[in-house]
Amino acid sequence: MSSNSPHIVIAGAGSxxxxVGGRLAHGGARVSFLARERIQNDIDLHGMKVSDWQGYSANLDPSSIEISSHDRILKDADIIIVSVKSRDTLAMAQTIKRSGNTTATIFSFQNGVGNVAVLKTELPEHTIMPVMVPYNVLYTPGSKNKAAHFHCGTEGTLFCQNDSASETLMLAAQQAGLAMEYKPNMVNILWSKLLLNLNNPINALAGIPLKQQLEDKHYRKIFRLAIQEGLAVLRSAGINPGQVAAVPMGLVPVVLALPTFLFKRVAQKMLAIDPEARSSMWEDLQNRRPVEVDYITGELVKLGQQVNVPTPVNSKLIELVKTAHAMGQGSPCIDSMTLLNQVEAEQSHV
Ligand SMILES: NC(=O)C1=CN([C@@H]2O[C@H](COP(=O)(O)OP(=O)(O)OC[C@H]3O[C@@H](n4cnc5c(N)ncnc54)[C@H](OP(=O)(O)O)[C@@H]3O)[C@@H](O)[C@H]2O)C=CC1
Ligand SMILES: CC(C)(CO)C(=O)C(=O)O
Structure with missing residues (x-):
C-alpha cells in the first residue's frame, strides 16, 4: 500500500x-472496518479469510486489519462503503455525520432502491452513489485455527455509476482483481437487481440452497410469477430494468418457465453457484434477525400501489416471511408445492 493510497472504510462490516473490504485490502488498498463488537472480536481473534467459488482465497492476519466499533475510524476516510442492511442505513448515515467526516465519497453496496436517498438526506455535503452487488456472500465465524470466513458463492460483477467520482474505487477494485463495471443508469440497474431479489423471500421460506431451489420447477414458477408482477409494475411506472443477469430481465421469466433439464442448460450462468449458497434473507431469517423484505419486495408492492398494478404474489411472500420471522424459528422450510398453492390462491383473488 502506498502512503497516498485512499483510505477506504467499510461502514458495517458483515458479509x-x-x-469486498478483505479483497480490496488484499489487493493493496488501505482498508479499515467499522464493525459491531462481535465481528470485531471474531476478526481480532481469528483473522479474516476471503474466498470465492472459483478458488480465489486470501488470508488477512489480525495484526494487518484495522477494525473498530467506534465511529472515529470514519473520520479521515476518503471512501466510505456502506454495507449495512437497509433498516440500518439511516443510523449509519447519522454515525458518519457524527464522525465529522464531510468529504468522503460514499458508496452504498446494498440491495433495494432507497438507500442512496436516505444517505443523501442525512449527508448533503457528500457525493453518494450506489453499487450493485450481484453475488451472495456467506459469513462463517472463526474458531480455533480457523479465520472468520467470508465466502462469495455466486458469480457476478459489481456495477457502479459511470462517473468520475467512482474512479478511485474502480482503480482499487482493478488492483484487487475484483470485477467492477461502469453503468450509465444505476437506477435501472437497482430496480433490475430488485427483481432478482424477489427470489430472496422464496429462498428464505424454502430453507434450501439457491441451486437446489432454482432446480425445482415449482419454486421456479413462484419466482417467475413474482418477476412477472415486478415487470408489469416497472412497465407501468416507466422504468426500463437494466441487464444484471446473463439474459435481459424481460427474458428471465421465459428462462424460468423452461422444463428443468432445459433450464439447467440454458441457465448455466444463473446456476454457476456454490451448492451451499443461499440468499441474505435466508441468513437473516435463520439467525432470527429482522428481514430486509420491506426494503426489497416491499418497494415493489409500494410502487405497484402507486401505478395501480396488483402484486398479490409478492404481497403474499412478504406476509409469509414476516410471519416466519415473528415465529422466531428460522426458515419454515415450506415445500415448493405448498408454497406455490399459497401464492396461486392469492393470485386468484385478484
Ligand atoms: N449477504 C449477501 O450475500 C448479499 C447482501 N446484499 C446486500 O448488501 C447489504 C449488506 O448485507 P450483508 O452484508 O448481508 O449484511 P450483514 O448483516 O451481514 O452485515 C452488516 C453488518 O453491519 C453491522 N452494522 C449495522 N449497523 C452498524 C453500525 N451503525 N455500526 C457498525 N456496524 C453496524 C451489522 O450488525 P448487526 O447485525 O448487529 O446490526 C452487521 O454485522 C444488504 O443491503 C444486502 O441486501 C447484496 C448482495 C448479496
Ligand atoms: C446475491 C443474491 C441475489 C442472492 O440471493 C442477493 O442479492 C442476496 O442474497 O441478497
Whole structure:
C-alpha cells in the first residue's frame, strides 16, 4: 500500500462489507472496518479469510486489519462503503455525520432502491452513489485455527455509476482483481437487481440452497410469477430494468418457465453457484434477525400501489416471511408445492 493510497472504510462490516473490504485490502488498498463488537472480536481473534467459488482465497492476519466499533475510524476516510442492511442505513448515515467526516465519497453496496436517498438526506455535503452487488456472500465465524470466513458463492460483477467520482474505487477494485463495471443508469440497474431479489423471500421460506431451489420447477414458477408482477409494475411506472443477469430481465421469466433439464442448460450462468449458497434473507431469517423484505419486495408492492398494478404474489411472500420471522424459528422450510398453492390462491383473488 502506498502512503497516498485512499483510505477506504467499510461502514458495517458483515458479509458483503468484509468480503469486498478483505479483497480490496488484499489487493493493496488501505482498508479499515467499522464493525459491531462481535465481528470485531471474531476478526481480532481469528483473522479474516476471503474466498470465492472459483478458488480465489486470501488470508488477512489480525495484526494487518484495522477494525473498530467506534465511529472515529470514519473520520479521515476518503471512501466510505456502506454495507449495512437497509433498516440500518439511516443510523449509519447519522454515525458518519457524527464522525465529522464531510468529504468522503460514499458508496452504498446494498440491495433495494432507497438507500442512496436516505444517505443523501442525512449527508448533503457528500457525493453518494450506489453499487450493485450481484453475488451472495456467506459469513462463517472463526474458531480455533480457523479465520472468520467470508465466502462469495455466486458469480457476478459489481456495477457502479459511470462517473468520475467512482474512479478511485474502480482503480482499487482493478488492483484487487475484483470485477467492477461502469453503468450509465444505476437506477435501472437497482430496480433490475430488485427483481432478482424477489427470489430472496422464496429462498428464505424454502430453507434450501439457491441451486437446489432454482432446480425445482415449482419454486421456479413462484419466482417467475413474482418477476412477472415486478415487470408489469416497472412497465407501468416507466422504468426500463437494466441487464444484471446473463439474459435481459424481460427474458428471465421465459428462462424460468423452461422444463428443468432445459433450464439447467440454458441457465448455466444463473446456476454457476456454490451448492451451499443461499440468499441474505435466508441468513437473516435463520439467525432470527429482522428481514430486509420491506426494503426489497416491499418497494415493489409500494410502487405497484402507486401505478395501480396488483402484486398479490409478492404481497403474499412478504406476509409469509414476516410471519416466519415473528415465529422466531428460522426458515419454515415450506415445500415448493405448498408454497406455490399459497401464492396461486392469492393470485386468484385478484
Ligand atoms: N449477504 C449477501 O450475500 C448479499 C447482501 N446484499 C446486500 O448488501 C447489504 C449488506 O448485507 P450483508 O452484508 O448481508 O449484511 P450483514 O448483516 O451481514 O452485515 C452488516 C453488518 O453491519 C453491522 N452494522 C449495522 N449497523 C452498524 C453500525 N451503525 N455500526 C457498525 N456496524 C453496524 C451489522 O450488525 P448487526 O447485525 O448487529 O446490526 C452487521 O454485522 C444488504 O443491503 C444486502 O441486501 C447484496 C448482495 C448479496
Ligand atoms: C446475491 C443474491 C441475489 C442472492 O440471493 C442477493 O442479492 C442476496 O442474497 O441478497
Amino acid at each position: 458483503v462489507g468484509c468480503y
